[in-house]
Structures are given as C-alpha cells and as structure tokens.
Amino acid sequence: MSKRSALLPLSILILASMILAMAGCQPTAAPTSVPPTSAPVESEPETEAEPETEAQPETEPEEEAEPEEEAEPEAEAEPEGKFWSEPLELTSDYQGELVLWDWGFEARNNWVQKYIDEWQADHPGVTIRYEIMPESDVGSKLSTAVVAGTGPDFSVLNLEWRTEFQRNGLLEPLPAEFFPEEWRNLLYSTPYARTDDGNIYVTSVGAMGAVMYWDKSIFADAGLTEEDVPETWDELIDLAQELTVWNDDGTLDRAGFGINGMPVWMWFDLVAQKGGHFYDEEVDQALWTETASVEAAQLVKDLYMTYEVTSPDVPWWGELFCNGKAAMGYAYSWFPGWANSNCPDKVVDLGIAPLPTFDNAPAQGLQLEEDFIGVFSYVDPEKKALIWDFLHFLLLEDDERIIELALDFGVPPDRMDLADDPRIMENDLLRVGAEVAPYSVRPGPLPMFGDHHAFLTTAFEEMLLQDASPEQALSSAVDQANLDLEASGKTYISTEYQYTPPE
C-alpha cells in the first residue's frame, strides 16, 4: 500500500471523528446572565423588627400623630458609631469545612491564617482550609476548578479574575445587611468597586500605588539627606543624573533612577498626573496617542535615552536596590515586603517618598484596589452564612486587625477613617499611601492591566530598544488594543472618569 493511499483513509477517519464529535458537542445558546442569589438566612433580623411594627398600630387610633411616631422608633434604632463591629448573629448550623484559596504572599497569608485560627476557636465544628499556591497557578486553576464545580468556597482574587467571575455571574454580592452602607462609605474603593448592577462583589483591604524609593546609604555617601529627595520630575532628573555612574566600558554601574520591569506602570502614573485618560468612557477605544499619554511616554524614554539615568540592560529596581546599584527607583507599595524577604539586611537603607509630580498636576497617580476575598455564587447558603460571618469578623469587627494587616502587608488600609491612625502615620510607606489616596485615580479593572499590557510593553520596548517615537509606538499599541476590544467581545466598566481632584 503506497503512502498516499495509506494517508487518505487516515485523514478521512480523523475528519469523520471530528465531525461526529462536533455533532455531539453542539454549543448551546448562552443562557441569560445568572442573577446573583442572596442567602435567605439573613432575614432573621427583619423578623425581629416585625413584632415592633405590628404592635405600633395598636396605639395609632389614640393619636393621629402616631404614624410619625411610628418612624421615631426606627430613628431611635438607628445605629451609632461603628455599629457594624458587633459580631453577627450566626444563623447557620453547618458543620464541616470551608475552603479558601490564596496565592503566596507571606504577610497576608500569615495574617489570614492567624484570624482563621481565632475564628475557628469560636466556631467549633467548622474549619477553614486555607490553600496557598503560586500566583501564576491561581488564575488558570481557579477558573477551571470553579467551572468544574471543584473550586473553593471563597478565594482571594485579583482585579482581572474578579472582573471575569463577576461578568459571568460567579460571585456573590456582599450582603448589605452584613456589610452596611455606612461601612462601605468609609472605603476609598467603594465608588469604584460597584458594577453596573450597583453591587459590590469583592472586599478590598487596601489600595496599592506606586512609590518612589531611595537608597539612604547612597544618599548619605553623596552628602544628601531626606530633605534632598525630589518632589518634581525636574528635580528628580537633576539628582538622578548626579547619582548615576557609568563604567568605562559603557555599562551602567549605578542607576540614578531604576525603572526596569515597570516602565509601563510608571507611564500609567504619569498619564494620570498629566490629566490624561486611558480609554474612552465606554472602553471602546484606547486613548494612548493623546497628548498627555505621548508626553508621559516621552518622559519615560528620556529618562533612558536623553538623561541616561538608567539602562534597559540592568535588572529591575528591586535587584538593583538589594545590590546597592540604584540611588532611586520606582516600584509599587508591595516592594518593602519583597525586599524584606529577599534582602532583609538592606531594608534598613530603604527610603520612601511620594512619586514626584509635575507642576499643577491634577493627580498623584493611580491607586489600584488590593482586592481581597470574593465568595462564589454556587456555594450553599449555609456555608455562605458562615463565610460572611468570617469576613465580617476579619474586616469589620476590630479595626486593629486592619491596622495590623496594613503594617505587615505594606498597603495602606482602604479605610478613610483609619488614614490618620498614629501607627499609619509613623510608617513611611503607609503614611505616603494614605496621604496620596485622595489624589489618586482609580480606573477600575481596565484591560491595560491585563490583555493590553503586552501591547504597551511592546510599545515601550520599541521606544527604548529601537528608538521609536512615542507616537509611532503607542499608535501600534492602540491599533492592537482597539482590534482586541472589538474582537474579544468583552465589556469593561471604567471608573477613571469619576476622579475629581480634591479642592
């Protein structure tokens, strides 16, 4: 049998198998979006109030003013102060295991585990299995496990996954009776966390933003102090040029300002400082070739190629700092925690300051919600009741826990009322974060943090490695982003236009 005639029946067999499999696996029409369900067990507090309202009509015939007096008991019952800190009245008899997923971040993991242990001590018969895995694994494992029905009951989520799960009706909104409006109004993230149905699906424990770091020992060697830390980009350029050291062979010995690994993130902050936007309000078009965006990209490029305070060939700021090879650098507020794990002896030299700004900048930069835990909608109501109880215990019942997490995690709490806590003010990182929070744009889960980040990374590589102009490089990125927005079919909610500079 010749090869040709042997291949033909094989090809037919494969094709036939595919067609048969297709016929057996016809996609069904997409269901309408699954409305989130609320646990019915929370109705007890309402039933307790009912007898009072039922009793009131007995007095009504005596005085016509009674209907107004009917409102008074409710006014008297209005909670005062931090009423939400009262422990919930547990309404679930569930005994067994609850599963919580998270990725490895030591400070947060330790904090969560500590309070899991404490909560479990008060809830005999209920255990929370806290599973920690590498961050790179969580996204794909979580999405497939949730669909397969083998996912956790609740999980720490990041901005991108939260959006996907929310969009597909897989998350349970926070019950207003457990997470009242008064508490939500204290969170910086609340206006930005609402979705188009008005619900909030994921708690936030803080807001992460970019910070400027500086090496105290390098400053001291140069005769500089904290007073010399730059506050504007012009000041930074001058100082960085002074502190940059190049070798005779053309390699960089010490960067004046380390940006590698994060030029795109820095560009986000610069665009916000210039009052620019990333997408139109409907998130149909990317706006990366507008004046503010191009000017911001030009500054990033100039730091490398005009002012030569860094080089594309050196490692990112973190590794430079640990080796004493950068005077200043840009990174997010998780950096001190990273440094503590990777070069603990060097952390003592870590100085922290707000990002420099332009004159009359309307904003300091971006802040991104440090999304915390979301509860999946497929979980049994009995289990949900316990999960709400645990989250309430963790986040609402004792502000000391929030302060503790902020101090360990290095992320300013999402709570406006805790911003001036002395312990926050004493911690440089948290103080800076709390001070800039009102001046920060919170754009929401936009694709520039996810699918489109690769387009922007390539654009900056073109600028830095091929000397492309910002207009040209960003134009290519815009084309790709717009094609993706059109073809992917995904919708996004932008909150970047909600920002208004404080007076």
Next chain:
Amino acid sequence: MNFFRARRRQQLIFAACVIVPMLASYALFLVWPVGWAFSISLSDWNLFQNAGNFVGLRNYMRAFRDPIFRISLTNTFYYAILSVPLGLGLAILLGVLIQGAGRFRSLFRVLYFMPVLTSEIATGVLWRWLYQPEYGLFNSILSAINLPRLGWLYSPELAMPSVVAYATWKGIGFTVIIIMAGLDGIDETYYEAARVDGANLWNLFWHITLPLLRPTLTFVLVTGVIGSLQVFGPVYVMTQGPGGPLNRTRTMVLHQYQTAFLSFQWPYGTAIAFISFAIIMALTLAQLRLLRRRWEY
C-alpha cells in the same frame, strides 16, 4: 474447516481485545477532546458559562487580521529554521565522533544525554541567568577576552538565537542517541569494501554513512520540525514577557496559551491551535512526500 473457523474467530476476538481498549482510549483522550476543541473554535464559547453560539470561521479570520499572530508565525518558522539544521548537523557530527570513541562511547553518550534528563524549567532559569547582560557568565567571559558584551535575551536580534542555543543544548543528546542507533545499523562491510577501494573519511561519510542513515535522518528531521514548530517551554521560561523583547520570541503555541489561558479568550486560542495544527500537518506531509524513497542500496 470448523476448526479453522473457530481458530480464526479466536484470533479475531484476541485482536479485538487488544485493539479495542487502545481505540477507546484514543477516542476518549484524543478524538473527542480535539473534536470538542474544534467546535469551540467555531463558537464564542465561554468557559464560565460553558455555552456559546456558532460563529463560523470568525475566530480563524481574526487570526489572520491579528498582527501578533503573524509575528508569532514568523517567529515560529524562524525558530525552526535555526534549530532544526543546527540540531541535526550537530547530532550527526557528535554521533559519528562518539561512534569512533571506542571504550569511551558509553561515557560520552551519557554525558550528552544528561541535559535531556534535566528539568526544562530549572535549566531554562539557569540559562536565563547565564545570559544576563550585566551579571551573566557569558558576558563575563566575553569581557574577559576583550570582546563586546551582548544583549542575548534582552536583544531583539539575539533573543531567538539565544533560545535556540539553549534548546539545542537541551535536546541534542536525544537526537545523538537516535543517530547512533542508526549508525549501529550500518553494516561494517560497506566501510571495509570502500576502504579497499581507497575511500577516505569524507568519502565514507558522504557516500556510505549519510545515504544509509537516511531513514534515521528522515525520522529525526520530521520529528524535529514538528517539535520546533510546537516550541513553548524555553520561550516561556527564558524570555521577558514572555515572548519579548518586542515579541521577537513569541511563538504560535505561546500566543495560543496566552490568548486562551491568560486572556480568557478560549475560542480564539483554540482557533490558533488548529491553524498551528494545519500548518504542521501540511509541512509534515510535504516532508514525507519529498523525502520518500525506497532505500535499497
């Protein structure tokens, strides 16, 4: 006659017992998933809702409009053009040399095969550090001998060749083993006869070794091309992004993985997978057709 019919029936039953489980597992783990994936590629299926509408060839057409897909296709072919001839040529050379190493044959075979046994992730990370422009060993050696430092994985021009170099180091041992097995199958009498006729080393290699090694080389070439067009591990572990710089190391499979699993665009990612499959199938058939020949000497 009844005896022979009964025996025939017995043989058929035995054959069925052997073949059916294999066919069943083939159908279950290959045919059905592939068919289902194909149906996904023709829909706007969503993992979370486990449902989708038929959209025809929209996802396939999107691939041809997608500049990143075109770049990934180019990069994949570039990787194959670099890695296959390099790997094959080196393997033949090493195979012939090791064949003549006498009692050290086994030692060299083990040494060259050891990288094959190592973890791709671990060695990929190691080589990434070796390539580091400022602190890596390779540039340190270049500096020590007064040669200019290179960008390696950070250079758009050198990133893919750097990955190819690693992949060649990692996989050459396997190819050498196969080549050596082919060399072992060549009858020594051919060489003796040729030497009697005055053939030198090059004559022996060109006129005897290579032609008689042809079936082995065909196998290595075909599987090498298939493997190179499916490259994923080295680029994922070693490159920035991954796939950088400037998408110069973004291969088809990497693009497919990122689209499906990181961007949650499964139908489009699946369409890319089938386009890759079609390209690889076409190339494989073309190779087999071009290289087919009755090997009788």
